[in-house]
Amino acid sequence: xxxDSVSLPNEAHQELVRALEELHRAAGRxxxxxxxxxxxxGDHPAVVSHEGVRTAIKGLTVPRWETVKSIVAVLAxxxxxxxxxxxxxxxxxxxxxxxxREGEPGGMKSARELALSQGWGADDGxxxxxxLVGMVMNPVLAVEIDPSLAVPHKPLITEDEWxxxxxxxxxxxxxxxxxxxxxxVLKGDYLGAEEGSPxxxxxxxxxxxxxxxxxxxxxxxxxxxxxxxxxxxxRSISAxxxxxxxxxxxxxxxxxxxxxxxxxxxIMTATPETWDELSEEAHxxxxxxxxxxxxxxxxxxxxxxxxxxITWRVPEPTV
Numbered sequence: 304x305x306x307d308s309v310s311l312p313n314e315a316h317q318e319l320v321r322a323l324e325e326l327h328r329a330a331g332r333x334x335x336x337x338x339x340x341x342x343x344x345g346d347h348p349a350v351v352s353h354e355g356v357r358t359a360i361k362g363l364t365v366p367r368w369e370t371v372k373s374i375v376a377v378l379a380x381x382x383x384x385x386x387x388x389x390x391x392x393x394x395x396x397x398x399x400x401x402x403x404r405e406g407e408p409g410g411m412k413s414a415r416e417l418a419l420s421q422g423w424g425a426d427d428g429x430x431x432x433x434x435l436v437g438m439v440m441n442p443v444l445a446v447e448i449d450p451s452l453a454v455p456h457k458p459l460i461t462e463d464e465w466x467x468x469x470x471x472x473x474x475x476x477x478x479x480x481x482x483x484x485x486x487x488v489l490k491g492d493y494l495g496a497e498e499g500s501p502x503x504x505x506x507x508x509x510x511x512x513x514x515x516x517x518x519x520x521x522x523x524x525x526x527x528x529x530x531x532x533x534x535x536x537x538r539s540i541s542a543x544x545x546x547x548x549x550x551x552x553x554x555x556x557x558x559x560x561x562x563x564x565x566x567x568x569x570i571m572t573a574t575p576e577t578w579d580e581l582s583e584e585a586h587x588x589x590x591x592x593x594x595x596x597x598x599x600x601x602x603x604x605x606x607x608x609x610x611x612x613i614t615w616r617v618p619e620p621t622v
Contacts, residue, residue, distance in 0.1 A: 315402040320362035322399055326392065327360055330381035338377055347373035371400050440469065440484040520607035521590055521597050530575045535617060539592045542616040560588050592616065
């Protein structure tokens with residue numbers, strides 16, 4: 304087998320090709336010459352001819368990792384709706400490529416890669432080697448966690464089955480890998496965490512907690528913008544009043560609050576320095592003026608800047 308080909312197609316190769324074709328489609332199906340030119344223009348580990356791009360995407364060869372990495376980075380950067388992070392896409396493709404080269408063990412992260420990564424690789428709903436590890440190492444499968452730690456639930460397997468699964472994982476991939484997987488689960492990064500509630504794990508009022516976290520994150524960003532942009536509050540108030548897409552009930556609530564002269568006077572004194580002196584009502588009204596929408600775009604448990612996306616009434620200035 305040469306450095307750029309395999310003797311026979313296999314399932315792992317087909318999965319890599321499907322992923323490349325999907326990314327190519329998401330990028331708007333740029334021409335092979337265009338992809339090759341973008342690779343040449345950027346800081347990428349390989350120079351890939353248009354024929355090399357074509358044979359990789361069509362699955363005619365299994366290229367070197369440097370070639371796959373360069374193609375993936377360029378295609379991910381070309382994705383707009385929705386955008387994709389080139390670094391995250393390259394990370395996603397590495398185990399796919401390794402599975403072709405090394406067979407089933409190649410699809411598994413090393414202990415260090417597991418420690419540095421987030422999630423269990425099952426965002427598209429398909430089971431992966433990582434997802435199986437996340438399932439096997441979650442003790443909630445085998446025991447009813449104490450009610451002080453989680454909502455009571457019925458175990459799905461026996462304790463002996465859970466131990467046997469852990470022993471097999473240690474035998475195949477080492478104790479460090481198994482223990483790091485267990486630590487991630489115990490810290491809350493478990494399979495299904497993006498939905499927030501596998502096997503009974505759930506805050507009593509998780510939605511309220513999430514909404515409060517989003518509000519506080521939005522307030523922090525508001526303070527940053529108020530400090531940097533003169534007249535932002537006044538411009539946002541004008542933008543809110545001119546927004547004909549605004550929810551009717553939300554508009555009624557905002558206008559009702561504006562009928563309170565004392566609240567309006569308080570709002571107009573808002574600065575980063577006076578923020579802590581303002582009432583909760585003023586905070587919420589200012590939030591409504593500046594923020595058109597704040598919604599979760601990342602999985603539950605991520606830092607706020609990765610979990611939430613803010614749509615401002617007055618867009619942030621471009622640098």
